[in-house]
Amino acid sequence: MVAMDIGERIKYLNSVGIVDDADSADTTDSAYVLYWMVNAQRCEFNHGIEYAIYMSNKLSKPLVVFFGAEVEYQYKRHRDFMFEGLRDVAEGLRNRGIRFVVSDCSGEAGVNKLSSSAVMIITDKPYIREEVAARDNILEQVSCSFVEVESNVLVPVEVVSNKEEYAASTIRRKLWSQISMGSFDFVEEEVGPNVYYHGYVMEELDLKNTLKEKEVELIGGSVEAHRKLEDFVENRLVNYALRSNPSEDWCSGLSPYLHFGQISPVEIYLRMNDVGSGGIDVSGFLEELIVRRELAFNFVYFNSNYDKFECLPNWARVSLGKHREDIREYLYSLDELESARTYDVYWNSAQRELVGSGLMHNYMRMYWGKKILEWSPSPEVAFASALYLNNKYSLDGFDPNSFAGVAWCFGKHDRPWKERSIFGMVRFMNDKGLVRKFKMGPYLEKWM
Numbered sequence: 001m002v003a004m005d006i007g008e009r010i011k012y013l014n015s016v017g018i019v020d021d022a023d024s025a026d027t028t029d030s031a032y033v034l035y036w037m038v039n040a041q042r043c044e045f046n047h048g049i050e051y052a053i054y055m056s057n058k059l060s061k062p063l064v065v066f067f068g069a070e071v072e073y074q075y076k077r078h079r080d081f082m083f084e085g086l087r088d089v090a091e092g093l094r095n096r097g098i099r100f101v102v103s104d105c106s107g108e109a110g111v112n113k114l115s116s117s118a119v120m121i122i123t124d125k126p127y128i129r130e131e132v133a134a135r136d137n138i139l140e141q142v143s144c145s146f147v148e149v150e151s152n153v154l155v156p157v158e159v160v161s162n163k164e165e166y167a168a169s170t171i172r173r174k175l176w177s178q179i180s181m182g183s184f185d186f187v188e189e190e191v192g193p194n195v196y197y198h199g200y201v202m203e204e205l206d207l208k209n210t211l212k213e214k215e216v217e218l219i220g221g222s223v224e225a226h227r228k229l230e231d232f233v234e235n236r237l238v239n240y241a242l243r244s245n246p247s248e249d250w251c252s253g254l255s256p257y258l259h260f261g262q263i264s265p266v267e268i269y270l271r272m273n274d275v276g277s278g279g280i281d282v283s284g285f286l287e288e289l290i291v292r293r294e295l296a297f298n299f300v301y302f303n304s305n306y307d308k309f310e311c312l313p314n315w316a317r318v319s320l321g322k323h324r325e326d327i328r329e330y331l332y333s334l335d336e337l338e339s340a341r342t343y344d345v346y347w348n349s350a351q352r353e354l355v356g357s358g359l360m361h362n363y364m365r366m367y368w369g370k371k372i373l374e375w376s377p378s379p380e381v382a383f384a385s386a387l388y389l390n391n392k393y394s395l396d397g398f399d400p401n402s403f404a405g406v407a408w409c410f411g412k413h414d415r416p417w418k419e420r421s422i423f424g425m426v427r428f429m430n431d432k433g434l435v436r437k438f439k440m441g442p443y444l445e446k447w448m
């Protein structure tokens with residue numbers, strides 16, 4: 001797909017017309033096209049970058065790619081992972097002759113400063129509240145055209161649906177009908193002779209000096225993401241149906257890379273199509289990558305309370321409220337939870353996995369969230385604690401999936417179940433179920 005064919009992915013954020021040829025573009029020497037990279041932190045399969053190159057060629061103006069590295073809600077482990085990724089971005093852009101500026105300021109501060117020389121600004125579509133607010137603040141300030149390009153999902157959220165979807169069952173058909181109509185071939189733009197920018201832009205961070213004493217081992221970046229994808233295809237995909245077993249490792253491990261946009265879901269989808277045409281069943285994986293993931297994007301896009309208890313469906317809130325006063329056999333403080341000091345060895349192992357590795361096995365994530373609900377003084381406190389711990393320690397935290405995943409533990413995207421203490425009609429999980437289904441020994445050994 002050439003950049004100009006990405007129609008539905010492009011949104012013009014203001015009514016300043018696009019200067020569409022070199023003659024009408026700003027003729028000052030210092031003017032450039034500005035691509036503000038936010039959550040698509042990669043060079044490959046990045047629709048925003050390809051569109052920016054296309055416009056840069058068309059206007060005969062250089063391109064500056066900017067990233068503001070001060071992200072206020074991130075913790076050190078996320079920042080380290082992100083910086084490893086930015087090094088790959090820097091190399092990828094350098095190889096294409098494109099100027100990349102990473103500065104230790106917020107995206108908003110940086111773009112406001114750089115916009116005075118920009119003929120147009122192109123950015124990724126934001127979802128998380130803080131990113132949306134930064135975009136909107138910039139929008140109020142800038143006088144050039146400001147364009148948003150969707151690179152996070154396979155099908156742009158507004159194309160899939162015009163409302164918040166109730167569950168996977170209601171969005172699945174809508175998504176697949178769009179996918180079957182869409183073409184996902186991706187062709188990189190030729191980088192023309194004028195694209196490189198030679199002037200001073202702003203104080204830049206030295207990416208070589210950004211990483212010291214990492215908290216977790218996992219390596220960030222597009223190179224590692226592609227290695228993981230291939231390793232998954234070769235060694236684990238055939239057993240993906242067995243992925244729920246916490247003692248085994250059949251998942252892709254791609255969520256932190258998807259979260260930082262270090263790999264594109266479109267690229268993964270195309271790779272799965274290749275593999276699928278060779279006879280391997282990829283449907284289970286695509287259900288997670290596309291249906292579950294894009295349901296989460298639909299959720300944060302249409303539900304402004306996505307990080308609050310109020311985001312839950314009415315039946316869940318009412319039912320949890322009815323059981324608010326039920327006696328809790330165990331009550332743990334946030335501090336006890338954070339330091340894995342509960343009576344439950346499975347839960348403690350999961351919390352230790354989260355803190356120690358920056359991730360948690362998918363099945364244990366559900367169990368972990370359900371137990372926080374059971375052991376907290378109220379469902380509201382439980383919701384806030386689960387979100388806090390998930391986003392503080394998980395490398396894929398602060399993602400639409402984080403908010404949807406935590407909310408799922410409290411009934412979101414699920415249906416009412418048989419009523420019981422504390423949980424009301426929200427689905428219940430316990431350790432008996434865990435040991436009945438799986439051999440938990442190896443998991444405990446690894447994380448206790």
Ligand SMILES: Cc1cc2nc3c(=O)[nH]c(=O)nc-3n(C[C@H](O)[C@H](O)[C@H](O)COP(=O)(O)OP(=O)(O)OC[C@H]3O[C@@H](n4cnc5c(N)ncnc54)[C@H](O)[C@@H]3O)c2cc1C
Pocket residue numbers: 243251252253254255256258259288289290292293296360361362363365366369390394396397398399401402403405406408409
């Ligand atoms: C309490 C709780 C918290 C969660 N927090 C996060 C989070 O912070 N970030 C995050 O990315 N996911 C989160 N999830 C969803 C899911 O657990 C992870 O996406 C998955 O475990 C990531 O591992 P993987 O990449 O190996 O997944 P794979 O099984 O290999 O799946 C591939 C991709 O599909 C998507 N996916 C898989 N399962 C789900 C799911 N249930 N919902 C939505 N998308 C899915 C992810 O993007 C994942 O990377 C959470 C789930 C729960 C129950």
